[in-house]
Amino acid sequence: MEKIVIENLYKIFGPNPEVALEMLKKGHSKDEIMEKTRHGVGVANASFKVNEGEILVVMGLSGSGKSTLVRCINRLINPTSGRVLVDGQDVTLLNKKELRHFRQKHFGMVFQNFALFPHRTVLRNVEYGLEIQGVAPEARREAAMQAIDQVGLKGREDSMPDQLSGGMQQRVGLARALALDADIMLMDEAFSALDPLIRRDMQDELLDLQEKMQKTIVFISHDLDEAIKLGDRIILMKDGVIVQQGTAEDILTNPADEYVASFVEDVDMTKVITAESVMKKSEIMAYLKTDGPRAALRKMQKAGISSIFVREKGKCVGIVTAKNCRKAVDRGEKTLHTILEKIIHKVAPDVPANTLFSMLGDETPHPVAVVDENDHLLGVIVVGLLLSRLAETMQPEINESASKNA
Structure with a gap:
C-alpha cells in the first residue's frame, strides 16, 4: 500500500521561482539557471512512491537536493510546484492550521545534530512533541518512558543532554520521534554525526525497532553502505534530479548512467547480492x-x-x-x-x-x-x-580492467 506519493515535485530557491522553473522545464541546467537568474534548483521534477512500512533511503552527494526533498514532504520547505500525497491527502494544499495538525498526526523527524533542548532532561526532551500537542502530563510521561525504553535509555530519563554521549543523544532524538507514534519518520542524515562504531549500532537499533513497529521511514544519507544496509529501496539524486531508484541490487548491478556507476564502483558486491x-x-x-x-x-x-x-x-x-x-x-x-x-x-x-x-x-x-x-x-x-552470479555481476569491471591493460 502506498503511504507517500510524490508527483512532479520542484523546489526553486529565489524571489521569482516561476522564471527559473520555466527555464528548467525547457531543459536548462541547474548551473545555467543559477548563472542567468541567481535562483537555486533544489529539486527538479521528482516523482516516486513510498510504500507503507518500508525504509526508503534518499541519497546523494552534498548539494544533490536530498535534504530539500525530505523537507518538502512535511513542508518544512514549501515546494514550488508538484504534489505531495500522504494517505491520499495533498500536503501542499493544507493551510497553516491544517498543516500543523497534519504534521502532529503523521510525522516524526530525527535530525543530524540531535536538536535537543540543553536545559531539559531526557524525559522532558522526549515529551516535547506531546507537550506541544496538549497531551496530559501523565499520558505524555507514559508515552515518553515507553519510547525511552524502546531505544535502550531506561534509567537515563533524568539525565541532561550534555551528560550523554553522541550516540545516546541521537537515541533521545529517536525516542522523541517514536513517542509521537506518528505513521512516518523522516530522518535527515540522522547518524552522520556519530563515529563509525556508534553509527553501526544505531543502524542496527533502527532495523530492530523497524522490525517491531513497521513505520514508514524516509532516510536521508550520503553514505552508500548505510543506504544498502537500511534501505528496502534507494533513490539516488544529483543536482536536484532523481537519477535512479530501485533496490540496492538494482542500482549496483544495473546503474542507470556513468554517474551512478562511478558512485557505486567501490561497493563490495558480496554484501549486496542476496540469497x-x-x-x-x-x-x-x-x-x-x-x-x-x-x-x-x-x-x-x-x-x-x-x-x-x-x-x-x-x-x-x-x-x-x-x-x-x-x-x-x-x-x-x-x-x-x-x-x-x-x-x-x-x-x-x-x-x-x-x-x-x-x-x-x-x-x-x-x-x-x-x-x-x-x-x-x-x-x-x-x-x-x-560464484557464477558474482562473476556475472563483476564482468563489466573485469572487461573494463582488461581493456585498460590491453
Missing part, C-alpha cells in the same frame, strides 16, 4: 510422511542431483543424500527417518552473499536452503551458482 538472487528455485522435494528412500532416490536421479531437501507439514526439516538412500534401500528401510540429516543451513531470502560462503565450505557439502519466515523452502544455493 534470493543466486538461488535456484527448488521444484523437487521429498516428503517425510509419504516418501521412502527408494522414492527419494528416484526423484534425485530424475533431477540429476545428489541430495534432496525433505518437507514435513509444509516445513523444510532436513536433507537426505543419494548415497544414504541407496544404503537404506539395501537395508530394506521404508522411511527416511533414519537417514534424515536435520542439521542444515537455512537462510532468509535477503541474506547477503558474503554470509553464504562460510556455509558452502568443504566441511558442509550440502546446498543451503533458502526459506521464508514459515520455513517453507523457496530455493537452494550451491557454491557454483553463487
Whole structure:
C-alpha cells in the first residue's frame, strides 16, 4: 500500500521561482539557471512512491537536493510546484492550521545534530512533541518512558543532554520521534554525526525497532553502505534530479548512467547480492510422511542431483543424500527417518552473499536452503551458482580492467 506519493515535485530557491522553473522545464541546467537568474534548483521534477512500512533511503552527494526533498514532504520547505500525497491527502494544499495538525498526526523527524533542548532532561526532551500537542502530563510521561525504553535509555530519563554521549543523544532524538507514534519518520542524515562504531549500532537499533513497529521511514544519507544496509529501496539524486531508484541490487548491478556507476564502483558486491538472487528455485522435494528412500532416490536421479531437501507439514526439516538412500534401500528401510540429516543451513531470502560462503565450505557439502519466515523452502544455493552470479555481476569491471591493460 502506498503511504507517500510524490508527483512532479520542484523546489526553486529565489524571489521569482516561476522564471527559473520555466527555464528548467525547457531543459536548462541547474548551473545555467543559477548563472542567468541567481535562483537555486533544489529539486527538479521528482516523482516516486513510498510504500507503507518500508525504509526508503534518499541519497546523494552534498548539494544533490536530498535534504530539500525530505523537507518538502512535511513542508518544512514549501515546494514550488508538484504534489505531495500522504494517505491520499495533498500536503501542499493544507493551510497553516491544517498543516500543523497534519504534521502532529503523521510525522516524526530525527535530525543530524540531535536538536535537543540543553536545559531539559531526557524525559522532558522526549515529551516535547506531546507537550506541544496538549497531551496530559501523565499520558505524555507514559508515552515518553515507553519510547525511552524502546531505544535502550531506561534509567537515563533524568539525565541532561550534555551528560550523554553522541550516540545516546541521537537515541533521545529517536525516542522523541517514536513517542509521537506518528505513521512516518523522516530522518535527515540522522547518524552522520556519530563515529563509525556508534553509527553501526544505531543502524542496527533502527532495523530492530523497524522490525517491531513497521513505520514508514524516509532516510536521508550520503553514505552508500548505510543506504544498502537500511534501505528496502534507494533513490539516488544529483543536482536536484532523481537519477535512479530501485533496490540496492538494482542500482549496483544495473546503474542507470556513468554517474551512478562511478558512485557505486567501490561497493563490495558480496554484501549486496542476496540469497534470493543466486538461488535456484527448488521444484523437487521429498516428503517425510509419504516418501521412502527408494522414492527419494528416484526423484534425485530424475533431477540429476545428489541430495534432496525433505518437507514435513509444509516445513523444510532436513536433507537426505543419494548415497544414504541407496544404503537404506539395501537395508530394506521404508522411511527416511533414519537417514534424515536435520542439521542444515537455512537462510532468509535477503541474506547477503558474503554470509553464504562460510556455509558452502568443504566441511558442509550440502546446498543451503533458502526459506521464508514459515520455513517453507523457496530455493537452494550451491557454491557454483553463487560464484557464477558474482562473476556475472563483476564482468563489466573485469572487461573494463582488461581493456585498460590491453
